[in-house]
Amino acid sequence: xxxxxxxxxxxxxxxxxxxxxxxxxxxxxxxxxxxxxxxxxxxxxxxxxxxxxxxxxxxxxxxxxxxxxxxxxxxxxxxxxxxxxxxxxxxxxxxxxxxxxxxxxxxxxxxxxxxxxxxxxxxxxxxxxxxxxxxxxxxxxxxxxxxxxxxxxxxxxxxxxxxxxxxxxxxxxxxxxxxxxxxxxxxxxxxxxxxxxxxxxxxxxxxxxxxxx
Numbered sequence: 001x002x003x004x005x006x007x008x009x010x011x012x013x014x015x016x017x018x019x020x021x022x023x024x025x026x027x028x029x030x031x032x033x034x035x036x037x038x039x040x041x042x043x044x045x046x047x048x049x050x051x052x053x054x055x056x057x058x059x060x061x062x063x064x065x066x067x068x069x070x071x072x073x074x075x076x077x078x079x080x081x082x083x084x085x086x087x088x089x090x091x092x093x094x095x096x097x098x099x100x101x102x103x104x105x106x107x108x109x110x111x112x113x114x115x116x117x118x119x120x121x122x123x124x125x126x127x128x129x130x131x132x133x134x135x136x137x138x139x140x141x142x143x144x145x146x147x148x149x150x151x152x153x154x155x156x157x158x159x160x161x162x163x164x165x166x167x168x169x170x171x172x173x174x175x176x177x178x179x180x181x182x183x184x185x186x187x188x189x190x191x192x193x194x195x196x197x198x199x200x201x202x203x204x205x206x207x208x209x210x211x212x213x
Contacts, residue, residue, distance in 0.1 A: 111187035124170030
C-alpha cells in the first residue's frame with residue numbers, strides 16, 4: 001500500500017515539474033515574442049522617422065531648386081525697400097506664363113558676372129526707350145513716378161539713354177545714390193532667361209517682415 005502511495009506522490013511531483021517546465025517554456029516564448037514584437041515596432045518607428053526626414057529633405061531641395069529662392073541682401077542698394085542683411089523669399093515660377101512688369105523686384109544673374117545674383121527693380125520693359133535726366137526717368141517720353149526711392153537722387157543722375165532690347169529689361173536699385181546697377185554695367189540689360197524669379201517678401205529680421213513692392 002505504501003508503494004502505491006509513493007508512486008502516486010512521485011507521479012504528482014513529476015506532473016508538477018512537467019507543468020512547471022512547460023509554464024517556464026511558455027513564459028520564455030511569450031517573453032521572446034514580446035521582445036521580438038517590441039524590436040519590430042522600434043524598427044518600424046525608426047524607418048518611419050527616416051522616411052519622414054528623407055521626404056522632408058527632398059521636398060525642401062525641390063522647393064529650393066524649382067519653386068522658391070532664398071536670398072540674403074548684402075548691400076544697401078535696395079534701401080529702404082529691402083535693408084542690408086535682410087533675408088527674402090522669391091518665387092521662381094512668377095514668370096513662367098507671364099512677363100515681368102514695371103516695378104517688380106526681381107532676382108537675377110548679374111549680367112557682368114553670372115555667378116552672382118542681384119536684386120533690383122524693373123524700370124524699362126522690352127522695346128522701350130528710357131531716358132534719365134537730372135534724376136528723373138522718362139519712359140517713351142512719359143515721366144515715371146517713383147515713390148519708393150530712399151532719398152533725393154543726387155549721384156549719377158544722367159543724362160542716360162537706354163534702348164531696351166526685346167526679351168530684356170532695364171533694372172535699377174531703389175537707393176540710386178548707392179546702387180551698382182544698369183548705369184554702370186558693361187552688359188546693361190538683364191535678359192528674361194537670366195531672371196530667376198520675383199522677390200515676394202522679407203522674412204528676416206522679423207521687424208522687416210512683409211511683402212515687397
